[in-house]
Amino acid sequence: MLNFDYDIPTKVFFGKGQLGKLGPEMKKYGDRLLLVYGGGSIKRTGLYAQVLDMLRENGIYWQELSGVEPNPRIESVREGADICKRESLQMVLAVGGGSSIDCAKYVAAAANYDGDAWDLCIDKSKIKKVLPVFSVLTLAATGSEMDCGGVITNLATYEKIGGGVADQRPKASVLDPTYTFTVPANQTAAGTVDIMSHTMETYFNRTPGTYFQDRMAEAILKTCIHYGPIAIQQPDNYEARANLMWASSWAINDFLADGKANVWTVHPIEHELSAFYDITHGVGLAILTPRWMKYVLRDETVQKFVEYGVNVWGISPDQDPFSIANEAIRKTEQFFFEELKIPSTLTQLGIGNENFERMAKKVRQVALDDGFVKLTWEDVVEIYKACL
Numbered sequence: 001m002l003n004f005d006y007d008i009p010t011k012v013f014f015g016k017g018q019l020g021k022l023g024p025e026m027k028k029y030g031d032r033l034l035l036v037y038g039g040g041s042i043k044r045t046g047l048y049a050q051v052l053d054m055l056r057e058n059g060i061y062w063q064e065l066s067g068v069e070p071n072p073r074i075e076s077v078r079e080g081a082d083i084c085k086r087e088s089l090q091m092v093l094a095v096g097g098g099s100s101i102d103c104a105k106y107v108a109a110a111a112n113y114d115g116d117a118w119d120l121c122i123d124k125s126k127i128k129k130v131l132p133v134f135s136v137l138t139l140a141a142t143g144s145e146m147d148c149g150g151v152i153t154n155l156a157t158y159e160k161i162g163g164g165v166a167d168q169r170p171k172a173s174v175l176d177p178t179y180t181f182t183v184p185a186n187q188t189a190a191g192t193v194d195i196m197s198h199t200m201e202t203y204f205n206r207t208p209g210t211y212f213q214d215r216m217a218e219a220i221l222k223t224c225i226h227y228g229p230i231a232i233q234q235p236d237n238y239e240a241r242a243n244l245m246w247a248s249s250w251a252i253n254d255f256l257a258d259g260k261a262n263v264w265t266v267h268p269i270e271h272e273l274s275a276f277y278d279i280t281h282g283v284g285l286a287i288l289t290p291r292w293m294k295y296v297l298r299d300e301t302v303q304k305f306v307e308y309g310v311n312v313w314g315i316s317p318d319q320d321p322f323s324i325a326n327e328a329i330r331k332t333e334q335f336f337f338e339e340l341k342i343p344s345t346l347t348q349l350g351i352g353n354e355n356f357e358r359m360a361k362k363v364r365q366v367a368l369d370d371g372f373v374k375l376t377w378e379d380v381v382e383i384y385k386a387c388l
């Protein structure tokens with residue numbers, strides 16, 4: 001296990017009816033706020049009205065940035081930053097899923113930057129001062145409610161870039177599982193895969209001696225496997241939604257990653273897919289993950305897949321290691337494509353091989369060099385091809 005500084009300072013108000021605690025918390029940072037949300041789900045569910053009541057009760061002045069897209073665009077970030085500058089706003093509150101929260105994180109950074117907001121996505125060293133960020137989460141998936149990352153898309157350049165600095169981590173987040181009762185089945189499925197993928201990105205790692213983190217990771221994976229299908233079948237099952245929500249935060253809030261040399265591979269490969277084709281992030285991950293697993297399974301990695309198969313999927317350890325590994329990959333596919341009913345190929349999404357080379361060459365080199373298994377861009381093309 002490597003050295004690390006444990007620092008996960010987000011205050012979490014978890015559970016039913018916790019929204020009221022956010023106002024007094026935000027007041028510690030100011031009383032002028034930008035409210036950021038997506039395409040309207042929060043208006044349909046009634047959460048928008050509750051949030052406005054909470055702002056009024058606490059004497060907080062607000063302006064709004066609405067219509068943030070899934071795979072949030074740089075144009076939304078620019079618009080939000082302009083409002084913050086024009087209105088001298090002091091903080092940013094996102095109400096929604098990862099897209100709204102990510103957008104809020106970059107608005108908060110761009111509000112104190114004189115150049116173009118896209119500069120901050122390309123080069124995080126340019127992020128100097130960040131307005132305090134808060135979130136009310138409505139979809140268990142990205143973990144953006146408790147991490148410092150954000151992912152912004154520039155459709156003009158076919159780029160989707162993830163990054164972030166410590167100050168972009170929300171100061172406080174409301175995690176009320178009842179707000180996720182209305183998440184449709186396909187987004188619940190994609191979110192479940194996203195949580196699992198964040199966990200796997202650090203679980204499949206070469207750093208030795210991380211027994212504790214690995215067992216915690218397995219607990220998160222088992223939570224998703226147990227509760228994902230329940231949340232799909234019974235959208236208002238509080239226990240299922242609550243467990244998925246807390247798992248989403250802990251999969252990516254640095255707790256599992258601390259102590260590991262942690263470079264993700266599958267996410268950077270997926271981000272090219274959503275940059276080029278604007279697909280749902282979790283769907284791209286589901287299609288890629290089993291193909292990536294098969295591609296990197298070899299003598300040096302088989303033991304990790306045995307651990308995964310035995311501890312997560314309950315496969316008997318009394319077999320040849322490669323049989324266990326292949327069975328674990330098969331169970332992963334079965335879970336994603338049969339239980340969660342996610343499309344199993346890129347072809348089903350209308351994606352062909354026309355951009356594979358271009359996409360593969362755009363994957364960050366460090367992700368290829370320092371992932372679980374070192375890959376080249378040619379390997380990435382092969383992984384994409386296996387997804388057709």
Ligand code: NZQ
Pocket residue numbers: 037038039040041042045068069070071072096097098099100102138139140141142143144147149150151162179180181182183184187191194252267281
């Ligand atoms: O836009 P609205 O109307 O709110 O509808 C959203 C959207 O259509 C809807 N939705 C959200 N909560 C709902 C709901 N519908 C009904 N009831 C609710 N309670 O769901 C759709 C998807 O929302 P979105 O925020 O896009 O989903 P998600 O949370 O999965 O975020 C995806 C984005 O986060 C990035 C992804 O790449 C993608 O851009 N990621 C962010 C990460 C991070 N910050 O650390 C890490 C991830 O790996 C990921 O890359």
Ligand code: ZN
Pocket residue numbers: 142194197198267281
């Ligand atoms: Zn993700």
